[in-house]
Amino acid sequence: MSNAPVLILLGPPGAGKGTQARMLEEDFGLVQLSTGDMLRAAVAAGTEAGRRAKSVMEAGQLVSDEIVLAILKDRMTQPDMARGIILDGFPRTDGQAAALDALLAANGQKVTAAVSLEVDDEAMVGRVSGRFTCGSCGEGYHDEFKQPAQAGTCDKCGGTAFKRRADDNAETVRERLKAYHAQTAPLIAYYEGKGVLARIDAMGPIAEVRQALSSIVGQVAA
Ligand code: AP5
Numbered sequence: 001m002s003n004a005p006v007l008i009l010l011g012p013p014g015a016g017k018g019t020q021a022r023m024l025e026e027d028f029g030l031v032q033l034s035t036g037d038m039l040r041a042a043v044a045a046g047t048e049a050g051r052r053a054k055s056v057m058e059a060g061q062l063v064s065d066e067i068v069l070a071i072l073k074d075r076m077t078q079p080d081m082a083r084g085i086i087l088d089g090f091p092r093t094d095g096q097a098a099a100l101d102a103l104l105a106a107n108g109q110k111v112t113a114a115v116s117l118e119v120d121d122e123a124m125v126g127r128v129s130g131r132f133t134c135g136s137c138g139e140g141y142h143d144e145f146k147q148p149a150q151a152g153t154c155d156k157c158g159g160t161a162f163k164r165r166a167d168d169n170a171e172t173v174r175e176r177l178k179a180y181h182a183q184t185a186p187l188i189a190y191y192e193g194k195g196v197l198a199r200i201d202a203m204g205p206i207a208e209v210r211q212a213l214s215s216i217v218g219q220v221a222a
Contacts, residue, residue, distance in 0.1 A: 002082060002107055002108060002109050004081070004082055004083060004084040004085070004109070005030065005084040005085075005112040005113070005217075005220050005221040006084070006085055006087070006104060006109060006110070006111050006112050007024070007030065007084070007085065007086045007087065007111075007112055007113050007114075007115065007217060007220070007221070008086075008087045008090075008091070008111060008113070008114040008115070008191070009021055009086060009087065009088050009089075009115055009117060010114055010115065010116045010117065010184070010187060010188060010191075011116060011117030011118070011119065011202060012119065012121065012124055012176070012177055012180040012181075012184075012185075013124055013128050013173055013176040013177060013180065014119070014123075014124035014125070014127035014128040014131075014173070015117040015118075015119045015124065015202050016117055016119075016127075016202050016206065016209055017034075017088045017089060017117060018032075018034060018036075018037075018088055018089075018140055019140050019146075019206060020117070020206075020209060020210060020213055021034065021086045021088040022139070022140070023210050023213075024086050024213065024214075024217055025086070027210075027214055027217075028084070028214075028217055028218075028221045029083055029084075030083060030084045030085060030086050030217075030221060031080050031081065031083050031084070031085050031086070032085075032086050032088055033072065033075060033076075033085050033086065033087050033088065033090065034088040034089050034090075035068050035071065035072060035087075035088075035089045035090040035092075036088070036089045037138070038071045038072070038075065039053050039057060039063060039067075039068070039071065040057075040165075042071065043057070049067045049070065049071060052064075052067060053067055057166075057167055058166055058167055058172070059172070059175060060167060060172040060173070060174075060175025060176040060178075060179060061175065061179055062092055062093065062179050062183060065093055065095045065096055065099070068090065068092075068096065069096065069099050072090060073103065076103065084221055087100075091184075091187060092180075092183060092184045092187075093183050093184070094186070094187070094190070097187055097190055111191065111194070111196050112196065112220045112221075113196050113197075113198060113216060113217070113220050114187075114188075114191035114196050114197050114198070115197075115198045115199070115200060115213060115216060115217075116188050116197065116198070116199045116200070117200060117202035117209070118199055118200065118201055118202055118203075119202045119203055120203060121177050123203065124173065124177065125170050125173050125174065125177075126144075127142065127145070128168050128173045128176075129168060129169065129170055129173065130142045130143035130144055130145070131164070131165070131168055132162045132163065132164050133162065133163055133164075133165075134154035134156065134157060134159045134161075134162060135159060135161035135162055135163045136154065136157050136159030136161065137154060137156050137157040137159060139154055139155065139156040139157070141162070145205075145206065146206060198216050200212045200213060200216070
C-alpha cells in the first residue's frame, strides 16, 4: 500500500501539460511521467516499439494501448515512483484509464486527482507550432511565449542546441486535436464520475496556470 499521490494532467496538445508537469516536479518533488517523451525516446533508440510508433506519431494518431502500456508499466516499476507521479499525456483512451486503475489497485493506490487544462483549440495550433526544447535537458520554450533569458542558451542547463518535434506542424496538430476530442476528452467525465476531477483555465500566462495548479496539487501532495 502506498500513499504517494498520483496526478493526471488532461488536455489537448499545447495545453501546457509538459510545461506544468516539469514545474510540479520542481515544486513538489513528484516525478513526471510523459508517455510522449517515452515514445520519442523509443523512436530515437530504434527499439521495436519505437519503430512501430514512429509513423503513427508523425500522422498525429494515437499509438496502440499495447505499446504505450508496455512502456509505462516498465517505468512504473522504478523505485522513484514512491515520490508520487504526475502523468502527462496518459491515460488517453478508456482502455488506458482502466489499465491504470488496475495497475494502481494492485499496489493499493488510486488516482488522487485529474486536472483538466481547459483551452481553446485554435490557440493550441500556435502554441505547438512555436515550441522548441533544449537538446540537452529537454526544457521547453516557445518562440513568443517563453524565450530563453539569453537567446540561444538554455536557462536550465546552459545548453546551446535546441530541437523541434517532427509532429509540431499545423496540419499534424489538427489531427492530434481530433484524436484528443474523439478518444481522450471523454476521460474528463470518467474522472468527474470518480470525484477526483478539477478543471483550470489554462489560457492565461504560464505563471498563472502554475499558481492555479499548485493550489490544487498542494492540497494532495503537501
Ligand atoms: P505528447 O508528447 O504527449 O504530445 P501532446 O499531448 O500532443 O501534447 P504536447 O506535448 O504537444 O503539449 P503539452 O500540453 O505538453 O504542451 P507544452 O507544455 O509542451 O504526445 C505526442 C504523440 O505521442 C501523440 O500524438 C501520440 O501519437 C503519442 N502518444 C503519447 N502518449 C500517448 C498515449 N498515452 N497513448 C497513445 N499515444 C500516445 O506547451 C506547448 C507550447 O506552448 C510550449 O512551447 C510552451 O512553452 C507553450 N506554453 C505552455 N503553456 C503556455 C501558456 N499558458 N501560455 C502560452 N504558452 C504556453
